[in-house]
Amino acid sequence: xxxxxxxxxxxxxxxxxxxxxxAVEGEDEVPWSGGRIDLPExxxxxxxxxxxxxxxxxxxxxxxxxxARSRGLEAPQDDEIRRVEAxxxxxxxEPVDAERARRRAAEAGDRxxxxxxxxxxxxxxVRAREAAGLDAGDARERLSAAAGDLxxxxxxxxxxxxxxxxxxxxxxxxxxxxERRLRLEDRLGNLERxxxxxxxxxxxxEFRDAVAAVPGDGRAGANPGSFxxxxxxxxxxxxxxxxxxxxAVLACGRFSDxxxxxxxxxxxxxxxxx
Amino acid sequence: xxxxxxxxRTARQxxxxxxxxxxxxxxxxxxxxxxxxxxxxxxxxxxxxxxxHGEDVQxxxxxxxxxxxxxxxxxxxxxxxxxxxxxxNTPYAKFASGTDHPDPDSMRAESI
Numbered sequence: 001x002x003x004x005x006x007x008x009x010x011x012x013x014x015x016x017x018x019x020x021x022x023a024v025e026g027e028d029e030v031p032w033s034g035g036r037i038d039l040p041e042x043x044x045x046x047x048x049x050x051x052x053x054x055x056x057x058x059x060x061x062x063x064x065x066x067x068a069r070s071r072g073l074e075a076p077q078d079d080e081i082r083r084v085e086a087x088x089x090x091x092x093x094e095p096v097d098a099e100r101a102r103r104r105a106a107e108a109g110d111r112x113x114x115x116x117x118x119x120x121x122x123x124x125x126v127r128a129r130e131a132a133g134l135d136a137g138d139a140r141e142r143l144s145a146a147a148g149d150l151x152x153x154x155x156x157x158x159x160x161x162x163x164x165x166x167x168x169x170x171x172x173x174x175x176x177x178x179e180r181r182l183r184l185e186d187r188l189g190n191l192e193r194x195x196x197x198x199x200x201x202x203x204x205x206e207f208r209d210a211v212a213a214v215p216g217d218g219r220a221g222a223n224p225g226s227f228x229x230x231x232x233x234x235x236x237x238x239x240x241x242x243x244x245x246x247x248a249v250l251a252c253g254r255f256s257d258x259x260x261x262x263x264x265x266x267x268x269x270x271x272x273x274x
Numbered sequence: 275x276x277x278x279x280x281x282x283r284t285a286r287q288x289x290x291x292x293x294x295x296x297x298x299x300x301x302x303x304x305x306x307x308x309x310x311x312x313x314x315x316x317x318x319x320x321x322x323x324x325x326x327h328g329e330d331v332q333x334x335x336x337x338x339x340x341x342x343x344x345x346x347x348x349x350x351x352x353x354x355x356x357x358x359x360x361x362x363n364t365p366y367a368k369f370a371s372g373t374d375h376p377d378p379d380s381m382r383a384e385s386i
Contacts, residue, residue, distance in 0.1 A: 093329075095328075095329060096329060098329070171329065171332075174329070175281060175329075175332060178281035178282070178329070178330060179281060181281075181282070182281055182282055182283065182286075182306075185282070185283050186283070189283070
């Protein structure tokens with residue numbers, strides 16, 4: 001990122017790294033001594049590496065792939081990735097509210113069981129009164145009312161079960177779509193992983209040189225992805241290899257000033273170490 | 275038992291986590307599905323997954339099949355005969371035609 005012809009190299013010794021990262025990500029401008037500058041959208045390098053501070057966790061392969069993307073490099077998997085993404089965007093399973101249908105069926109079943117018990121109880125009472133030669137008129141009336149309720153509830157329960165069956169049928173069709181979506185997502189994940197491995201391999205020699213060029217401990221092996229040492233060193237080397245859209249936010253104590261850091265990393269820099 | 279099937283990457287990951295954290299309740303795991311014990315705790319684990327992932331989690335209740343209780347003898351006999359008597363590449367429909375064994379469509383039409 002350049003302001004006019006000048007690369008951003010800013011020291012903010014008293015700033016909080018997290019606050020600077022927030023500002024870099026925000027739609028707001030970044031305030032620092034000397035002015036405010038509109039920043040482009042942060043890219044994957046920023047997402048993975050900023051702020052560069054002790055304790056940072058870096059997947060070297062993924063970070064290096066992000067560096068490759070920041071330079072506009074493409075992977076052989078890109079066409080297929082775009083194709084799978086397009087296919088994926090067309091797979092859109094509809095929500096099926098099976099929960100409501102399940103609840104309705106369960107509640108109707110409970111009501112029916114309750115009423116069924118009540119009818120049996122009233123029937124017993126009618127019989128008992130008749131057997132004892134007592135007037136059963138009242139009890140018979142209540143029995144008939146409860147039996148009517150029971151018939152109605154049974155109809156409701158059957159309707160609820162039919163609805164549940166239909167809902168399950170629909171859910172099953174939608175699950176075919178969900179399964180297809182999952183397969184596409186897995187395919188996309190594999191392609192993206194392959195693309196990252198490819199891009200990391202393309203930049204690996206540059207990365208090894210960069211590890212030697214930036215300050216700090218670290219050694220990159222011959223095989224892409226093999227790195228031993230302080231992750232901060234790896235992050236700095238990735239910034240040096242990449243072409244970051246927004247400044248590297250450095251809180252790692254590796255540089256005496258922002259100018260030097262920007263020179264070594266060949267990248268815009270905000271240095272927040274006092 | 276409770277059959278829990280997942281339909282998204284995040285739901286599958288949650289299932290993995292649940293399976294490794296609650297091995298005593300997980301009877302068996304198959305890729306993106308698993309069988310949980312039919313206990314309140316098994317149901318609790320399944321329902322929590324459904325809360326988190328909605329319809330990307332399917333929960334079914336399974337029961338063992340007792341063929342002597344749940345299927346007619348004609349079906350059991352057909353299965354035995356097909357396995358023992360048919361050549362490996364004979365389709366069942368062809369094997370059954372002209373015999374007393376039930377044809378596949380009639381079996382499809384009968385629920386058990």
